[in-house]
Amino acid sequence: MKEHTYSVTVNWVGNTGKGTTDYTSYQRDFDIKADSKITIAGSADPAFRGDASRWNPEDLLVASLSACHKLWYLHLCAVNDVNVLEYVDRSLGRMSEGDNQSKGHFTQVTLRPRIVVASGADIDLAMRLHEQAHHECFIANSVNFPVVCEAVIEHQR
Structure with missing residues (x-):
């Protein structure tokens, strides 16, 4: 290993x-x-009491999940002949501060990539590769809350 x-x-x-x-x-x-x-x-x-102009740990966690998924996804597309031309993810993380019995924690992160693939690319395959990317993602494999992917894929115009 x-x-x-x-x-x-x-x-x-x-x-x-x-x-x-x-x-x-x-x-x-x-x-x-x-x-x-x-x-x-x-x-x-x-x-x-933080500075809104600076990155906070919560932002960085959501960004890490998004970036890791994207990197695996692009790799899988490259080796499966799916030509990705654009990839923009506007992810959303949800965190609960908890109460007296529990500590604050993330409850879910939703990845929302919008992807443009080359004309003629297999969109069904491109969509299925998200599931594989999720299982390969080192960061997603390290968290104890759901990471959901709501991808939208379209052909180049």
């Missing part, structure tokens, strides 16, 4: 000079860095 490692640095940049003396004394901002890659500016969701 192959094993891969991923090393990232998450650096909190939200100390306003008081540290975490109380819940409102600090910003939730952080930077995500990895090797020579572009830095990702992160924060908490605005509902939790």
Whole structure:
């Protein structure tokens, strides 16, 4: 079995000079860095006192699921002679904050890719490949909530 490692640095940049003396004394901002890659500016969701202009962990989880599915899907299309010309996914994640008995958690992520394939491509096969992509996706295999795919596929005009 192959094993891969991923090393990232998450650096909190939200100390306003008081540290975490109380819940409102600090910003939730952080930077995500990895090797020579572009830095990702992160924060908490605005509902939790975060900066709406920065990526939050919930956004990143939904984006990771979407990107992983897309990468597997494009691979499967390439090896099955389905020529994909466009792929745009406007995914939606649902999270419940929980109550006194349970912690917050994601309840579902819905992938909603809109795909354009070349004229003459087998749209039925293209649709079936989404199920295979879902089963291959490393991120989807790592979460404990449903990941649903509601793809729309059309031929190039």
